[in-house]
Amino acid sequence: MGAERYIGVPERRARLALRQRLARQARAGTPEEVADALVALHGTDPATVYLAVGARLADPAKTVDETGRALYEDRSLVRMHGMRHTVFVFPTGLTAVVHASTGLAVAARERAALLKDMAAGGAPDAAWLKEVEESTLAALARRGQATAAELAQDEPRLREQFVYAAGKSYEGLHTVSTRLLKVLGVEGKVxxxxxxxxxxxxxxxxxxxxxxPELDAAEAQAELLGRWLAACGPATEADLKWWTGWRVTDVRRALAACGARPVTLDEGPGFVAGEDVDPVSAPDEPWAALLPGLDPTAMGWQQRDWYLAPELRPQLFDRSGNVGPTVWWNGRVIGGWAQRPDGEITWRILDEEGVGREARTAIETAAERLSGWLGTTRITPRFRTPLEKELATG
Structure with missing residues (x-):
């Protein structure tokens, strides 16, 4: 067996540009193509989904209509809980894989926690909760779509409250509807x-x-990891454990099952998808992009030094580790951007290395592109970062 292939930073950035649909030659035609290429779009902040898609479409003017169609008419994309108990948007065909590989373990913990909290708070038992659950799902099926308040009109027991953490500083009242719908979400029922x-x-x-269909958990983990490596590889074991939220034993088993190939990175050992060992050349031309807070590329790896300098993080991340809006040039983060109340897209470069007139012109073009399809819409990221807040009010 030959020596493991070394993949350096330039090639990793080339892969990122092409696989993440950021270089102009790699832009997608539909939101479904974007989601399939990235495996998952962060959905905690609803605007992130649209902004992430718009940054990668060949015709961004279609962003709002086409993404809405995919999510709510064709249902070719689904917003649901996934890795690390985070809300993502997935291709509908991937939901069974995500549910079996990741959701089942989280769902078991969430249901057990709900039953424990209800019992401690003096609420009815598991049999009662099961009745409410079945009635709620039936009501939702009749309505098609509904808010928690609308479902409570059909199933009044959803309004029941119970005391959470009695006697502690964070004691509070929880409503059955809020907790139950969350559990049903991670269980893949809603x-x-x-x-x-x-x-x-x-x-x-x-x-x-x-x-x-209900899939075997180990087989689903192998499929999900293989897809992610094809989109985001190479990656380290630490990256994979962080992105999936799995135990390291699950990651290692899935790596073996999906036929991942070992490579050498600057950080140490890494992995690529089994057939993805050939060198990847840089895009045909330089590229710039304005990506939103929580964008799946900016959040895609735990070890980020190869595309984001550590000294930039205090300005671009909040205290919980959520990335804000970022400015990219040729595969690395060089700054951040924001939208002012009057709609202007403003940006600032934090890392000047290799950033000349060509880069500034490309960034300005990306800002105009974003402003063009946003129109009169105003965006405020759900998780605000120091630079974004400063630019938005400056």
Whole structure:
């Protein structure tokens, strides 16, 4: 067996540009192509989904209509809980894989925690909760999509409250509807539906999840890891453990099962998908991009020094580790951007190395491209970072 191939930073950035659909030659035609290429779009902030898609479409003017169509009409994309108990948008065909590989373990913990908290708070037992659950799902099926308040009209027991953490400093009242719908979400029984307002709204309806087969957990983990490596590889074991939220034993088993190939990175040992060992050349031309807070590329790896200098992080991340809006030039983060109240897209370069007139012109073009399809819409990231707040109010 030959020596493991070394993949350096230039090639990793070339792979990122092409696989993450950021270079102009790699831009996608539809939101489904974007989601399939990236495996998952962060969905905690609803605006992130649209902004991440718009940054990667050949025709960004289609962003809002086409993403809404995919999510709420064709249901070719689904917003649901996934890795690390985080809300993502997945291709519908991948929901069974995500559910079996990741959701089942989280769901078991969430249901057990709910039953424990209800018992401690003096609420009814598991049999009662099961009745409420079945009635709620039936009501949701009749309505098609509904808010928690609307479902409580059909199933009044959803309004029941119980005391959480009695006697502690964070004691509070929990409503059955809030906790139960969250559990049903991680169990893959319900998904997020249409927002109550515009596409930027955080208020949403619920919908019954698309039917999907029950898969073997180990096989699903191997498939998910193989897909992610094809989109984001090479990656270290630490990257894979962080992205999936799995135990290291699960990651190692899935690496072996999906036929991942070892490579050498600057950080040490890494992995690529089994057939993805050939060198990848840089895009045909330099590229710039303005990516939103929580973008799946910026958040894709735990070890980020190869595309984001450590000294930039205090300005670009919040205290919980959520990345804000970022400015990219040729595969690395060089600054951040924000939208001011009047709609202007403003940006600042924090890392000047290798950034000349060509880069500034490309960034300005990307800002105009973003402003063009946003129109009168105003965006405020859900997780605000120091630089974003400064630029937005400056």
């Amino acid at each position: 998904v997020r539906g249409r927002p109550l307002g515009s596409w930027t709204s955080s208020q949403f309806r619920w919908a019954v999840a698309p039917e999907h």
